[in-house]
Amino acid sequence: MKTKLVVLGLAFIFTFAVGIHLEASTNLENLQEGQKIHGFKVMNVYENAAGKAMGARFVSDRYGFIIDLLQIQSVPQAFF
Numbered sequence: 001m002k003t004k005l006v007v008l009g010l011a012f013i014f015t016f017a018v019g020i021h022l023e024a025s026t027n028l029e030n031l032q033e034g035q036k037i038h039g040f041k042v043m044n045v046y047e048n049a050a051g052k053a054m055g056a057r058f059v060s061d062r063y064g065f066i067i068d069l070l071q072i073q074s075v076p077q078a079f080f
Helices: 002-025
Strands: 040-047 053-060 066-070
Touching: 040 066
Parallel strands: none
Antiparallel strands: 040 053, 053 066
């Protein structure tokens, strides 16, 4: 049980750390599949119906941890 809580806590921290860092230094429009950013590889770039980037899937080079970052106009949320 304690291990699961630690893993969930780390996942939570990684999600927000990547989101904050990406917002500060990289626009989703500039991302390309296969690009490496701060220890993460861009696997997919998600687009809306208008063809504008609204999210991306990142995989940690070191741990293989997968993060899906979506910019949705709503109250800030995190899903696991």
